[in-house]
Amino acid sequence: MTLDALLQRAGVWRGGEASLRARHRPAQSIPTGLAPLDEQLPGGGWPLGWLSELLLPCYGIGELQLLLPVLAQLSRQERRIVFVAPPYIPYAPALWQQGVRLSHVLLIHTHKSQQQLWAMEQALRAGVCGAVLGWTHAPDPRVLRRLQLAAEAGQSAAILFRPTEAARHASPAGLRIELTPAVNGTTVHIRKRRGGWHYRPVRLRPAPSRRHAVA
């Protein structure tokens, strides 16, 4: 078999192929404002039309900080931001400070995980939401696949917050990012990115500037 014939075969995957790179590139990306991270993200920013996972050991380590510039820009583009089953109340004055248009934010509170996933899927498919953030528990791969398809259909960013342990299980998500808290600031590490490999960890600055005071 000649090389040309071999390359014609459907099962042959070529790493550097332009068409392949295009498929692995989202239609639109929004910069996170964190330049070293943006360099490593597909299209130079947070991908719309993809399912992404944020893996974290606990809340309150700067996980929203990472997304706020993206949410702010989406809301300015008249696209809606939906929080499905957030663990706490997203504090309106803080969102406002970061430039998120509050009139474009919607909260959905429901305890049943089936309803949470249903709401996420509906919001993603509607095509009017820029980002749909979900804090839902233990979705199985089939459900994740549905979210991925819904995100593609509505060209919105599906963002799931999951515990770090979830990294051990495979996921159809196009992007998986792990956050690790550390004394000198939370580290952002890309664990998986569709159409890419070899990542460097990036440091996220701690939310309020660190200074010492006496109680």
Add this chain to the structure above:
Amino acid sequence: MQWLSLYFPQLALDHRLRAHHDDPARAELALAISEMRGRRAVIHSCTDTARRQGVVPGMSTSAARNLCPELRLQPLDEARQQQALERLASHAMQFTPAISLQPPDGLLMEIGASADLFGGLASLHAQISAAVHQLGYRHVAALAPTPLAARWLSRAGAARVITAPDRLATALRGLPVEVMELDERILAALRGMGLHRIGDCLRLPRDEGGRRLGTALFTALDRALGKRPDPRRPWLPPKRFSSRLILPEAVTSSERLLFAARRLLTELVDCLRAGNLGVREFVLRLVHDGEGHTDLPLQLAGTTRDADHLLLMLRTRLEPFQLPAPVAEIVLRAETLVELAARNHELFPGPEEAQEDWLQLLNHLRMRLGDDAVQGIHAVAEHRPEYAWQVAPAPAHDRPPGLQRPLWLLDRPRPLQVVHRRPCLHGRLDILAGPERIEAGWWDGGEIRRDYYVMCNPGQQQFWVFRAHDQPGAWYLHGLFA
């Protein structure tokens, strides 16, 4: 002027049969409408199955029952017949605004003015007939230059199309005098004189005939031939909607119920489209077998007349609903219909369309999850953190900013464990920033005096923590810096 007359020979029966429209067993149904003729109850109209067993209109109900024991009889209800006519008129409004009701069993519509929009008279005629047929109403359609001539032709069962006024007399000549809907006394007199066809009446000398029969006959003939004006009052669609559907048999599953409710929704949408109206709330009443009823109110986030959207709303409302008892009848009622600005469908959806999609999504979520589950937020110019955010029923407008704040807020402050006078949460907390004094609310009884700190634990979680002045030594967690 081109008048299309729709004559519905069995309007009441077809209206009653709506519920069976998609039912394959519809053809097997032995059903008849009875009416009182003097003191005798007679058959007004009946289904084909009944007809095959020998039941014919005009027969007494007792004779019909003997011929066909399983015959279901329903008395003729004029109010319901009127309702059926209005329903058909709303549906026909999509073709022309000039429609007048011809009770008890007909519609007259002037279609000459809108013919060009629908590809000519013949095409429009065919489209209207097809639309009415699809609703499940048997009808005869006739077209003539005057309303009365069209009406008479259709009543005679002649689905004719006459466009030239000079051919009217020829067309009407052969029709029986009964189609003229004159007083029974005049008809009897005509028959007594041996005049059975309209042509016979046309040959009558006017003076002589007028003296014997009164002027009504000649006025009608002149109007039919276009020699005398015959203005018609156009029908206006009502600003509220109510329609009921008797189910063929008691329904126990919400899936079957949804199927039936879809017919009523189509009627509602027709009515809305006819009047360029929209609906924001409506009630579906389930009338139970035996007695009692359940009302299912539906409230939408915005005004709409999108049939698919309304159906989706109804589905999300009905699916989780447990029917308390079998349902025999359903009523759809919308008390207030509101004007909806006309909007053409654009090739590329603009911001307006996006707004509509957003409202649809909101409706959908609220319907399934409940109003409380779906909230917007807005910031309030208020120092006390508990009051500085508020849920809004729907996303409100933007408000001015406060100070540097955490992204997650607890719905109420949680007391922290204190070890050696230091607050702890998954380990001892270290101060990153603070204190910031927040002292407010003395004016409304919700007074607070607190010192807020940003603190972090050994796991590097950052918290918003405060010390209350009225509780020395006590620490509270109020937010997380996410």
